[in-house]
Amino acid sequence: MHFVIPKLLVTLLATAVYSSPAFAQAESRLLASIRKVGEVKVAIVSAPPYVVISPSGEATGYGVEIVNLALKGMGLPPMTPVLLAWGAQFPALQAHQVDFVASGQHYTEVHCKVAVYSGPYFVQQSGLYVLPGNPKHLTGVAQIAQNPDIKLAIVAGGSYEPEALRQGVKTEQLVRVPDIQAGAVTVTGGRSEALLLGQVAIPHPEQKGLDFVLDKQSPVYGYGAIFRKEDVSFRDAFNEQLNLLRSNGIMKELLEKSWKEGFEYTRDFNWDLLSKLTKAGDMVPGCE
Numbered sequence: 001m002h003f004v005i006p007k008l009l010v011t012l013l014a015t016a017v018y019s020s021p022a023f024a025q026a027e028s029r030l031l032a033s034i035r036k037v038g039e040v041k042v043a044i045v046s047a048p049p050y051v052v053i054s055p056s057g058e059a060t061g062y063g064v065e066i067v068n069l070a071l072k073g074m075g076l077p078p079m080t081p082v083l084l085a086w087g088a089q090f091p092a093l094q095a096h097q098v099d100f101v102a103s104g105q106h107y108t109e110v111h112c113k114v115a116v117y118s119g120p121y122f123v124q125q126s127g128l129y130v131l132p133g134n135p136k137h138l139t140g141v142a143q144i145a146q147n148p149d150i151k152l153a154i155v156a157g158g159s160y161e162p163e164a165l166r167q168g169v170k171t172e173q174l175v176r177v178p179d180i181q182a183g184a185v186t187v188t189g190g191r192s193e194a195l196l197l198g199q200v201a202i203p204h205p206e207q208k209g210l211d212f213v214l215d216k217q218s219p220v221y222g223y224g225a226i227f228r229k230e231d232v233s234f235r236d237a238f239n240e241q242l243n244l245l246r247s248n249g250i251m252k253e254l255l256e257k258s259w260k261e262g263f264e265y266t267r268d269f270n271w272d273l274l275s276k277l278t279k280a281g282d283m284v285p286g287c288e
Contacts, residue, residue, distance in 0.1 A: 028233045028234045030227075030234045034076060035076075039077060039080040040071055040077060040080060041079075042080065042081055042100055042101070042102050042225075043082050043084045043093065043102070043103055044064070044083060044101075044102055044103045045083065045084065045086060045089070045179070046083070047063075047180060047201060048061065049062060049261060050062055050122065050258075051102075053081075053083060057083070059079070062254055063102060063103075063122065064079065064102075066242070067102045067225060069250065071241075073240075073245075074237055074241060079102070082098050084103075085179070086103070086155055086156065086179075087157020088157070089103055090114065094114070094228065100225050100228075100234075101115075102225045104122070104223050105159055106221035106222060106223050107222050107224070107280055107287055108162065110162065112284055112288065114229070115226045115228060116227050116228075116288045117224045117225070117226055117227075117280035117283075117287060118226075118235055118238050118239050118242055119242050119277060119278045119279045119280065119282070120222035120224045120274060120277045120282070120283055121223065121245075121246075121274070122222070122223040122255070122274070123221065123270045123273055123274050124199045124200055124221055126160060126198050126215055126218040126221065127196075127197075127199055127212055127214040127218065128141075128194040128195065128213045128215060129187060129201075129205055129210045129212055129213075130187065130195075130213055131187060131193075131209070132206070132209065132210070134213055138193065139213065139215070140217050141164055141215055141217075141218075144164075144169055144193075144194065145164075145170075146168075148172075148173060150173060150193050151174075152164060152169055152173055152174055152195075153175045153183045153187060153192040153195040153196070154174050154176055154196055155176075155177055155178070155183055155197070156176040156177065156178060160197065161174065161176075163196075180201055180202065188208070188209045195210075199214060220270075220273065222277060222282075232288065243278055246274075246275060246278070251274075252275070255274070256269060256271070
Protein backbone atom coordinates (compact mmCIF):
# COMPACT_ATOMS: atom_id res chain seq x y z
CA MET A 1 0.00 0.00 0.00
CA HIS A 2 1.60 3.27 -1.09
CA PHE A 3 -0.28 6.53 -0.72
CA VAL A 4 1.94 9.14 -2.47
CA ILE A 5 0.31 9.90 -5.81
CA PRO A 6 1.12 12.44 -8.54
CA LYS A 7 -1.35 15.02 -7.27
CA LEU A 8 0.33 14.91 -3.89
CA LEU A 9 3.74 15.39 -5.43
CA VAL A 10 2.51 18.50 -7.19
CA THR A 11 1.13 19.78 -3.91
CA LEU A 12 4.43 19.08 -2.18
CA LEU A 13 6.35 21.04 -4.82
CA ALA A 14 3.89 23.90 -4.58
CA THR A 15 4.37 24.06 -0.84
CA ALA A 16 8.14 23.77 -0.72
CA VAL A 17 8.15 25.85 2.43
CA TYR A 18 6.88 22.76 4.18
CA SER A 19 10.26 21.10 3.81
CA SER A 20 12.27 24.26 4.40
CA PRO A 21 14.55 24.55 7.44
CA ALA A 22 11.75 25.64 9.77
CA PHE A 23 13.57 23.47 12.24
CA ALA A 24 16.51 25.88 12.28
CA GLN A 25 16.68 26.18 16.04
CA ALA A 26 19.06 24.89 18.65
CA GLU A 27 19.14 21.15 18.06
CA SER A 28 17.47 19.08 20.71
CA ARG A 29 19.30 16.15 22.19
CA LEU A 30 17.01 13.79 20.27
CA LEU A 31 17.59 15.56 16.96
CA ALA A 32 21.35 15.52 17.47
CA SER A 33 21.21 11.79 18.24
CA ILE A 34 19.14 11.06 15.13
CA ARG A 35 21.48 13.02 12.90
CA LYS A 36 24.47 11.16 14.37
CA VAL A 37 23.08 7.64 13.82
CA GLY A 38 21.19 8.48 10.61
CA GLU A 39 17.90 6.80 11.52
CA VAL A 40 14.66 7.51 13.38
CA LYS A 41 13.54 4.52 15.44
CA VAL A 42 9.76 4.55 15.83
CA ALA A 43 7.66 2.07 17.81
CA ILE A 44 4.70 0.76 15.84
CA VAL A 45 2.25 -2.12 15.93
CA SER A 46 0.35 -3.89 13.16
CA ALA A 47 -3.04 -2.16 12.90
CA PRO A 48 -4.27 -2.24 9.25
CA PRO A 49 -4.96 -0.01 7.42
CA TYR A 50 -3.44 2.54 9.83
CA VAL A 51 -0.18 0.58 9.97
CA VAL A 52 0.39 -2.44 7.72
CA ILE A 53 3.36 -4.75 8.27
CA SER A 54 4.38 -6.88 5.28
CA PRO A 55 5.85 -10.39 5.71
CA SER A 56 9.27 -8.87 5.02
CA GLY A 57 8.80 -6.36 7.86
CA GLU A 58 8.13 -3.28 5.69
CA ALA A 59 5.74 -0.79 7.29
CA THR A 60 3.17 1.04 5.16
CA GLY A 61 -0.25 2.58 5.72
CA TYR A 62 -1.69 6.00 6.47
CA GLY A 63 0.01 6.38 9.84
CA VAL A 64 3.41 5.54 8.37
CA GLU A 65 2.98 7.90 5.40
CA ILE A 66 2.00 10.86 7.59
CA VAL A 67 4.88 10.35 10.01
CA ASN A 68 7.38 10.01 7.18
CA LEU A 69 6.16 13.17 5.48
CA ALA A 70 6.51 15.09 8.76
CA LEU A 71 10.03 13.71 9.23
CA LYS A 72 10.88 14.69 5.64
CA GLY A 73 9.73 18.22 6.37
CA MET A 74 12.16 18.26 9.31
CA GLY A 75 14.99 17.16 7.01
CA LEU A 76 15.12 13.67 8.52
CA PRO A 77 15.04 10.17 6.97
CA PRO A 78 11.94 7.96 6.97
CA MET A 79 11.21 6.02 10.12
CA THR A 80 12.96 2.79 10.97
CA PRO A 81 10.00 0.82 12.34
CA VAL A 82 10.36 -1.09 15.61
CA LEU A 83 7.51 -3.56 15.99
CA LEU A 84 6.47 -3.73 19.65
CA ALA A 85 3.41 -4.97 21.51
CA TRP A 86 1.14 -2.24 22.88
CA GLY A 87 2.25 -2.76 26.46
CA ALA A 88 5.95 -2.62 25.58
CA GLN A 89 5.88 0.73 23.81
CA PHE A 90 5.91 3.20 26.71
CA PRO A 91 8.68 1.28 28.54
CA ALA A 92 10.74 1.23 25.34
CA LEU A 93 10.21 4.97 24.88
CA GLN A 94 11.27 5.82 28.42
CA ALA A 95 14.28 3.49 28.14
CA HIS A 96 15.41 5.33 24.94
CA GLN A 97 15.11 2.14 22.91
CA VAL A 98 13.01 4.08 20.38
CA ASP A 99 12.89 7.77 19.50
CA PHE A 100 9.10 8.05 19.64
CA VAL A 101 5.90 6.03 19.34
CA ALA A 102 3.51 6.18 16.36
CA SER A 103 1.38 3.10 16.83
CA GLY A 104 -2.10 4.50 17.35
CA GLN A 105 -2.28 4.83 21.14
CA HIS A 106 -4.91 7.44 21.80
CA TYR A 107 -4.68 10.41 24.14
CA THR A 108 -5.41 9.64 27.79
CA GLU A 109 -4.85 11.60 30.99
CA VAL A 110 -2.60 8.79 32.24
CA HIS A 111 -0.40 8.89 29.14
CA CYS A 112 -0.24 12.68 29.21
CA LYS A 113 1.34 12.55 32.67
CA VAL A 114 4.36 10.63 31.43
CA ALA A 115 4.79 11.77 27.81
CA VAL A 116 3.94 14.51 25.30
CA TYR A 117 1.84 14.02 22.18
CA SER A 118 1.86 15.56 18.76
CA GLY A 119 -1.37 16.97 17.45
CA PRO A 120 -3.79 14.31 16.22
CA TYR A 121 -3.58 13.00 12.67
CA PHE A 122 -6.41 10.54 13.11
CA VAL A 123 -9.67 10.41 15.09
CA GLN A 124 -12.31 7.74 15.53
CA GLN A 125 -14.92 6.30 17.86
CA SER A 126 -14.84 2.82 19.31
CA GLY A 127 -17.26 -0.05 19.09
CA LEU A 128 -17.74 -3.78 19.36
CA TYR A 129 -16.69 -6.48 16.92
CA VAL A 130 -19.26 -9.25 17.32
CA LEU A 131 -20.44 -12.38 15.55
CA PRO A 132 -22.49 -11.84 12.34
CA GLY A 133 -26.00 -10.68 13.12
CA ASN A 134 -24.97 -9.55 16.62
CA PRO A 135 -26.69 -12.51 18.36
CA LYS A 136 -26.40 -10.91 21.83
CA HIS A 137 -27.86 -7.61 20.51
CA LEU A 138 -24.96 -5.66 22.00
CA THR A 139 -24.91 -1.89 21.61
CA GLY A 140 -21.90 -0.72 23.61
CA VAL A 141 -19.63 -0.97 26.62
CA ALA A 142 -22.19 0.44 29.08
CA GLN A 143 -24.60 -2.35 28.21
CA ILE A 144 -21.90 -4.99 28.73
CA ALA A 145 -21.20 -3.50 32.15
CA GLN A 146 -24.81 -4.27 33.08
CA ASN A 147 -24.50 -7.90 31.96
CA PRO A 148 -21.79 -9.66 34.00
CA ASP A 149 -22.11 -12.86 31.97
CA ILE A 150 -20.86 -11.11 28.83
CA LYS A 151 -17.14 -11.50 28.13
CA LEU A 152 -15.33 -8.62 26.46
CA ALA A 153 -11.99 -9.09 24.66
CA ILE A 154 -9.41 -6.33 25.20
CA VAL A 155 -5.94 -5.92 23.70
CA ALA A 156 -3.57 -6.05 26.67
CA GLY A 157 -1.60 -2.86 27.23
CA GLY A 158 -3.83 -0.85 24.90
CA SER A 159 -5.96 2.17 25.71
CA TYR A 160 -9.42 0.62 25.79
CA GLU A 161 -9.17 -1.39 29.01
CA PRO A 162 -9.20 1.72 31.27
CA GLU A 163 -12.25 3.01 29.38
CA ALA A 164 -14.10 -0.30 29.81
CA LEU A 165 -13.32 -0.37 33.52
CA ARG A 166 -14.37 3.27 33.89
CA GLN A 167 -17.76 2.41 32.42
CA GLY A 168 -18.24 -0.37 34.95
CA VAL A 169 -17.08 -3.52 33.16
CA LYS A 170 -15.72 -5.93 35.78
CA THR A 171 -12.16 -7.22 35.55
CA GLU A 172 -13.44 -10.80 35.47
CA GLN A 173 -15.45 -9.98 32.33
CA LEU A 174 -12.29 -9.09 30.40
CA VAL A 175 -10.46 -11.49 28.12
CA ARG A 176 -7.03 -9.99 27.51
CA VAL A 177 -5.39 -10.77 24.16
CA PRO A 178 -1.96 -9.83 22.79
CA ASP A 179 -3.11 -8.19 19.55
CA ILE A 180 -6.04 -7.39 17.25
CA GLN A 181 -5.82 -10.64 15.32
CA ALA A 182 -5.99 -12.69 18.52
CA GLY A 183 -8.96 -10.61 19.64
CA ALA A 184 -10.88 -11.43 16.47
CA VAL A 185 -10.22 -15.14 16.98
CA THR A 186 -11.40 -14.85 20.59
CA VAL A 187 -14.81 -13.73 19.35
CA THR A 188 -15.14 -16.15 16.43
CA GLY A 189 -13.92 -18.97 18.67
CA GLY A 190 -16.53 -18.25 21.33
CA ARG A 191 -14.23 -17.18 24.19
CA SER A 192 -15.81 -13.72 24.27
CA GLU A 193 -18.98 -12.14 22.94
CA ALA A 194 -17.29 -8.96 21.70
CA LEU A 195 -13.96 -7.28 21.05
CA LEU A 196 -13.63 -3.60 21.98
CA LEU A 197 -11.60 -1.58 19.46
CA GLY A 198 -11.71 1.50 17.28
CA GLN A 199 -13.98 1.70 14.28
CA VAL A 200 -11.10 1.19 11.83
CA ALA A 201 -9.19 -1.49 13.72
CA ILE A 202 -10.36 -4.36 11.50
CA PRO A 203 -10.81 -3.55 7.80
CA HIS A 204 -13.62 -5.54 6.16
CA PRO A 205 -14.59 -7.36 9.38
CA GLU A 206 -17.12 -9.46 7.48
CA GLN A 207 -14.18 -11.22 5.83
CA LYS A 208 -13.06 -12.34 9.27
CA GLY A 209 -16.50 -13.53 10.36
CA LEU A 210 -17.37 -10.40 12.33
CA ASP A 211 -19.78 -7.47 12.34
CA PHE A 212 -18.97 -4.04 13.73
CA VAL A 213 -21.35 -2.21 16.08
CA LEU A 214 -20.52 1.47 16.68
CA ASP A 215 -20.85 2.40 20.35
CA LYS A 216 -22.81 5.63 19.99
CA GLN A 217 -21.86 6.62 23.54
CA SER A 218 -18.15 6.26 22.79
CA PRO A 219 -15.99 9.37 23.13
CA VAL A 220 -14.05 10.54 20.10
CA TYR A 221 -10.49 9.25 20.36
CA GLY A 222 -7.56 11.09 18.83
CA TYR A 223 -4.23 9.58 17.82
CA GLY A 224 -0.85 11.19 17.39
CA ALA A 225 2.84 10.51 17.87
CA ILE A 226 4.13 10.20 21.45
CA PHE A 227 7.44 11.62 22.70
CA ARG A 228 9.37 11.76 25.93
CA LYS A 229 8.74 14.94 27.94
CA GLU A 230 12.39 15.89 27.54
CA ASP A 231 11.90 15.94 23.75
CA VAL A 232 9.18 18.60 23.66
CA SER A 233 11.14 20.82 21.22
CA PHE A 234 11.38 17.92 18.77
CA ARG A 235 7.64 17.33 19.23
CA ASP A 236 6.95 21.01 18.50
CA ALA A 237 8.89 20.84 15.23
CA PHE A 238 7.07 17.62 14.29
CA ASN A 239 3.76 19.38 15.06
CA GLU A 240 4.65 22.24 12.70
CA GLN A 241 4.94 19.74 9.86
CA LEU A 242 1.68 18.01 10.78
CA ASN A 243 -0.13 21.34 10.75
CA LEU A 244 1.26 22.11 7.29
CA LEU A 245 0.06 18.72 6.05
CA ARG A 246 -3.33 19.44 7.58
CA SER A 247 -3.64 22.91 6.07
CA ASN A 248 -2.33 22.12 2.56
CA GLY A 249 -4.75 19.22 2.03
CA ILE A 250 -2.23 16.38 1.96
CA MET A 251 -3.38 14.86 5.26
CA LYS A 252 -7.00 14.83 4.08
CA GLU A 253 -6.08 13.27 0.74
CA LEU A 254 -4.01 10.50 2.31
CA LEU A 255 -6.65 9.77 4.93
CA GLU A 256 -9.45 9.66 2.37
CA LYS A 257 -7.48 7.28 0.15
CA SER A 258 -6.65 5.02 3.09
CA TRP A 259 -10.26 4.98 4.24
CA LYS A 260 -11.51 4.14 0.77
CA GLU A 261 -9.09 1.25 0.39
CA GLY A 262 -9.78 -0.11 3.85
CA PHE A 263 -13.52 0.40 4.13
CA GLU A 264 -14.92 1.36 0.73
CA TYR A 265 -16.46 4.43 2.37
CA THR A 266 -18.73 2.38 4.61
CA ARG A 267 -17.77 4.70 7.48
CA ASP A 268 -17.23 8.45 7.84
CA PHE A 269 -13.52 9.28 7.97
CA ASN A 270 -14.09 12.21 10.37
CA TRP A 271 -12.18 14.90 8.45
CA ASP A 272 -14.49 17.75 9.53
CA LEU A 273 -13.46 17.09 13.11
CA LEU A 274 -9.81 16.24 12.50
CA SER A 275 -9.22 19.39 10.45
CA LYS A 276 -9.93 21.55 13.52
CA LEU A 277 -7.66 19.66 15.94
CA THR A 278 -4.04 20.84 16.01
CA LYS A 279 -2.66 19.97 19.45
CA ALA A 280 -2.95 17.39 22.20
CA GLY A 281 -4.90 19.77 24.43
CA ASP A 282 -7.70 19.81 21.86
CA MET A 283 -8.32 16.14 22.72
CA VAL A 284 -7.58 16.04 26.46
CA PRO A 285 -7.63 19.37 28.32
CA GLY A 286 -4.30 19.96 30.00
CA CYS A 287 -2.48 17.43 27.84
CA GLU A 288 0.77 18.86 26.45
